[in-house]
Amino acid sequence: AAGVIQSPRHLIKEKRETATLKCYPIPRHDTVYWYQQGPGQDPQFLISFYEKMQSDKGSIPDRFSAQQFSDYHSELNMSSLELGDSALYFCASSPDVGANIQYFGAGTRLSVL
Amino acid sequence: GIQVEQSPPDLILQEGANSTLRCNFSDSVNNLQWFHQNPWGQLINLFYIPSGTKQNGRLSATTVATERYSLLYISSSQTTDSGVYFCAVDYSSASKIIFGSGTRLSIRP
Numbered sequence: 001a002a003g004v005i006q007s008p009r010h011l012i013k014e015k016r017e018t019a020t021l022k023c024y025p026i027p028r029h030d031t032v033y034w035y036q037q038g039p040g041q042d043p044q045f046l047i048s049f050y051e052k053m054q055s056d057k058g059s060i061p062d063r064f065s066a067q068q069f070s071d072y073h074s075e076l077n078m079s080s081l082e083l084g085d086s087a088l089y090f091c092a093s094s095p096d097v098g099a100n101i102q103y104f105g106a107g108t109r110l111s112v113l
Numbered sequence: 114g115i116q117v118e119q120s121p122p123d124l125i126l127q128e129g130a131n132s133t134l135r136c137n138f139s140d141s142v143n144n145l146q147w148f149h150q151n152p153w154g155q156l157i158n159l160f161y162i163p164s165g166t167k168q169n170g171r172l173s174a175t176t177v178a179t180e181r182y183s184l185l186y187i188s189s190s191q192t193t194d195s196g197v198y199f200c201a202v203d204y205s206s207a208s209k210i211i212f213g214s215g216t217r218l219s220i221r222p
Contacts, residue, residue, distance in 0.1 A: 031208060042199060043156070045209035056208050088154050100144055100203045102210055104156040 004105035006091050012111045013081050021076040021108045023091030032074040037088040086112045115140045115204045119213035127221050134185040134216045136200035143203045147185050150197040190220045
């Protein structure tokens with residue numbers, strides 16, 4: 001069965017650079033979520049989209065932005081990267097906001113040097 | 114906001130042992146999921162279990178929603194069971210899920 005696809009799997013950037021993470025949800029899933037997991041931490045919710053509109057927002061820095069496109073894929077854009085942005089970034093998708101069973105991608109490991 | 118607490122934080126067992134992981138939550142929830150994060154960082158769905166009991170092979174889970182806790186049982190542990198086990202809850206009309214701090218399970222051969 002198709003799963004959530006994230007790219008790239010690994011990304012190395014330097015401070016003050018920008019990064020773009022991509023997420024392709026499971027087919028026919030219309031809701032996408034982004035989470036950030038720091039070293040030794042649990043995943044923290046950043047932002048979600050339902051039918052291409054932002055549906056919820058968590059502790060996402062102003063330097064980050066995201067959107068969901070017409071084909072339901074989503075991109076997380078991160079600017080002015082800081083050392084503290086080094087983390088594992090997960091995308092999840094669900095087929096229905098009400099049921100909210102979230103399926104996670106393999107994550108993008110971002111290292112900021 | 115809702116508090117999600119998991120215990121124990123760490124668990125070291127010999128291969129073949131059984132274990133019980135607990136998740137307590139401070140408010141009513143719409144749903145609850147158990148995940149296994151393997152040593153490569155992947156989050157694997159184990160159970161979607163807002164209430165009741167489910168079983169999948171050597172794993173089973175029970176959620177008692179009225180008492181606000183869930184249990185994950187692992188029987189006949191294998192080294193591949195090692196990793197961090199998270200419970201996560203959806204407690205409001207908001208779509209985000211809130212993770213507990215996890216239980217780190219290490220299975221020794």
